[in-house]
Amino acid sequence: MxxxxxxxxxxxxxxxxxxxxxxxxxxxxxxxxxxxxxxxxxxxxxxxxxxxxxxxxxxxxxxxxxxxxxxxxxxxxxxxxxxxxxxxxxxxxxxxxxxxxxxxxxxxxxxxxxxxxxxxxxxxxxxxxxxxxxxxxxxxxxxxxxxxxxxxxxxxxxxxxxxxxxxxxxxxxxxxxxxxxxxxxxxxxxxxxxxxxxxxSAKERLAALEERTERLLERNRIARELHDSLGHALTLAVVQAGAARASADPDFTDRALETIEETGRAALEDLERVLMVLRDTARSAAARPALGEAGRLLDSARASGAQVDAEVSGPLDRVPAPVSREGYRILQEALTNVLRHAGPVPIRVRISVDETRLRLEVRNPLPAAVAVSGTGGGSGLRGVRERAAFLGGEARAGEDGCDWLLRVDLPLR
Known part of the structure; x- marks a missing residue:
C-alpha cells in the first residue's frame, strides 16, 4: 500500500x-x-x-x-x-x-x-x-x-x-x-x-533604558535589604538558640529567648520598611534605619555574647541620608558575617566622620574571620562592596596582623 x-x-x-x-x-x-x-x-x-x-x-x-x-x-x-x-x-x-x-x-x-x-x-x-x-x-x-x-x-x-x-x-x-x-x-x-x-526615537529609547535600569537597581537594592536585615536577625537567633541549648543556666536561656524575641521584632520592622519600597519609594527611603540607630546593632551583637568595643568620632548628623542608610546596612552585614561564622568573639567597631568621608572599620580575630570570607567571594562582602561602589566609595577586607579587618570609605559628597 x-x-x-x-x-x-x-x-x-x-x-x-x-x-x-x-x-x-x-x-x-x-x-x-x-x-x-x-x-x-x-x-x-x-x-x-x-x-x-x-x-x-x-x-x-x-x-x-x-x-x-x-x-x-x-x-x-x-x-x-x-x-x-x-x-x-x-x-x-x-x-x-x-x-x-x-x-x-x-x-x-x-x-x-x-x-x-x-x-x-x-x-x-x-x-x-x-x-x-x-x-x-x-x-x-x-x-x-x-x-x-x-x-x-x-x-x-x-x-x-x-x-x-x-x-x-x-x-x-x-x-x-x-x-x-x-x-x-x-x-x-x-x-x-x-x-x-x-x-x-533615540532619546526615548535612552529614557526607556534608564527607566529599566532604575527598576533593576531598585530590585537589587530590595534584595540586599532583605539579605542584610533578615540575615542579621536569623544569625543572631541561631547563635542565641545554640548558646541557650548548650547552657544549663535557666537565667541565660531566658535572656537568650528575650534577645531572640527582640531581634525577631526588629527584623519584622525592617521587613516592613523594605516592603514599603514597593508601595511608596520616597516614604520608605525616609523610614529606613541610618547610622544614628547603630546602637541597636551593637546591642544585639552584645546580646549574642560578643564583646563589642565601639567608638564613634565626628558628627554623624552631618552624614547625608543615603550615605548614613548604606553605612547602617554595611555595619549590619559586617556584624552578621562575624557572628555567623565566628560566633561571639571580640569585635572592635570604629566609625569616624571628617569633612569629606565616612570611614567604618570592623575588626575581629583572624582565625574566625578566615572562615568568613577568606577568598572574598561571599555574598556578604560582595554586597558590602556593591553598596560602597554605588556611592562612589571603596570597601577592603583582608588580614591585618592577627585580625581580620573590614574597612569601608564612603564620600560625603
Whole structure:
C-alpha cells in the first residue's frame, strides 16, 4: 500500500486568515482611505472618475494630513491606533505577545512631526490602494458568479466578462484569494513601517533604558535589604538558640529567648520598611534605619555574647541620608558575617566622620574571620562592596596582623 500524502504547507498558508490581527490591519488600512475619498466627494467627484481625477484624489489630501501631523497629539493618536490594530494583542487569537515597539507620546521635536507626516501620507496612499483593490477584486468575484448564473454584468468591474457558463464558478475564489494575499501583505508592510516611523526615537529609547535600569537597581537594592536585615536577625537567633541549648543556666536561656524575641521584632520592622519600597519609594527611603540607630546593632551583637568595643568620632548628623542608610546596612552585614561564622568573639567597631568621608572599620580575630570570607567571594562582602561602589566609595577586607579587618570609605559628597 502507498502511504497517504498530505501537504503540511497549507495550514501555514491559511493561518493568517485565522488571525484577528489580519482583519484589524485590513480595517486600519480601509480607515486610512476615508480622507482621500472624503476629499474626492468635494472635488473632483467619484462619478466616473478619469485617470487624472484619480491622480487628484491621491495628491490633494497630502497637504491636509501634513498639516495635521504638526499637531503634537497626532503622533499619540496614530501610535495608539497602530498598537491596537496592527499588532497582536488581547484581540488576536495567537500565542504570545508581540512587542509593537510603537511610541504613544506626543511629538516633542520636528523630527517626530516629520516622521508622523510621512506615516500619515503612507497610511493615506496605502489605504486608498487597498480600498480600490478590495472593491475591484470583490466586484470581479461577483462578476464571475454572475457569469456562471448567466448575468455577467451583475457588478461593475474593470475586467469585463462577456461570456457565460458554469465554468466561471471555478474562478470565483481566485479574486478572493488575491484579495487575501493583498490584505496580508499590505498589513505586514504597514506594521514594519509603523515601527520605523512611529517607533521611539533615540532619546526615548535612552529614557526607556534608564527607566529599566532604575527598576533593576531598585530590585537589587530590595534584595540586599532583605539579605542584610533578615540575615542579621536569623544569625543572631541561631547563635542565641545554640548558646541557650548548650547552657544549663535557666537565667541565660531566658535572656537568650528575650534577645531572640527582640531581634525577631526588629527584623519584622525592617521587613516592613523594605516592603514599603514597593508601595511608596520616597516614604520608605525616609523610614529606613541610618547610622544614628547603630546602637541597636551593637546591642544585639552584645546580646549574642560578643564583646563589642565601639567608638564613634565626628558628627554623624552631618552624614547625608543615603550615605548614613548604606553605612547602617554595611555595619549590619559586617556584624552578621562575624557572628555567623565566628560566633561571639571580640569585635572592635570604629566609625569616624571628617569633612569629606565616612570611614567604618570592623575588626575581629583572624582565625574566625578566615572562615568568613577568606577568598572574598561571599555574598556578604560582595554586597558590602556593591553598596560602597554605588556611592562612589571603596570597601577592603583582608588580614591585618592577627585580625581580620573590614574597612569601608564612603564620600560625603
Amino acid at each position: 502507498f502511504p497517504l500524502c498530505h501537504d503540511d504547507r497549507m495550514p501555514g498558508l491559511l493561518s493568517p486568515l485565522t488571525r484577528a490581527v489580519t482583519y484589524t490591519r485590513w480595517l486600519h488600512l480601509l480607515v486610512g482611505s476615508i480622507v482621500p475619498f472624503g476629499c474626492a466627494m468635494a472635488y473632483p467627484g467619484l462619478i466616473s472618475p478619469t485617470p487624472s481625477d484619480w491622480v487628484l484624489i491621491t495628491v490633494l489630501p497630502i497637504p491636509l494630513v501634513l498639516t495635521a501631523a504638526m499637531v503634537p497629539g497626532m503622533r499619540r493618536a496614530e501610535g495608539l491606533q497602530a498598537r491596537l490594530m496592527l499588532f497582536p494583542g488581547s484581540h488576536a487569537r495567537v500565542g504570545g505577545k508581540e512587542d509593537p515597539g510603537i511610541s504613544a507620546v506626543p511629538s516633542a521635536s520636528w523630527s517626530h512631526r516629520a516622521r508622523t507626516g510621512a506615516w500619515l501620507v503612507l497610511r493615506l496612499e496605502a489605504g486608498l490602494a487597498v480600498a480600490v483593490a478590495t472593491e475591484q477584486l470583490m466586484a470581479l468575484s461577483l462578476s464571475f458568479a454572475g457569469a456562471a448564473a448567466g448575468d455577467p454584468g451583475v457588478a461593475d468591474s474593470l475586467v469585463r466578462i462577456s461570456g457565460t457558463g458554469w465554468a466561471y464558478a471555478l474562478l470565483i475564489p481566485v479574486p478572493v484569494l488575491a484579495l487575501a494575499a493583498v490584505v496580508v501583505g499590505a498589513g505586514a508592510l504597514m506594521a514594519k513601517a509603523a515601527r520605523r516611523l512611529l517607533g521611539p
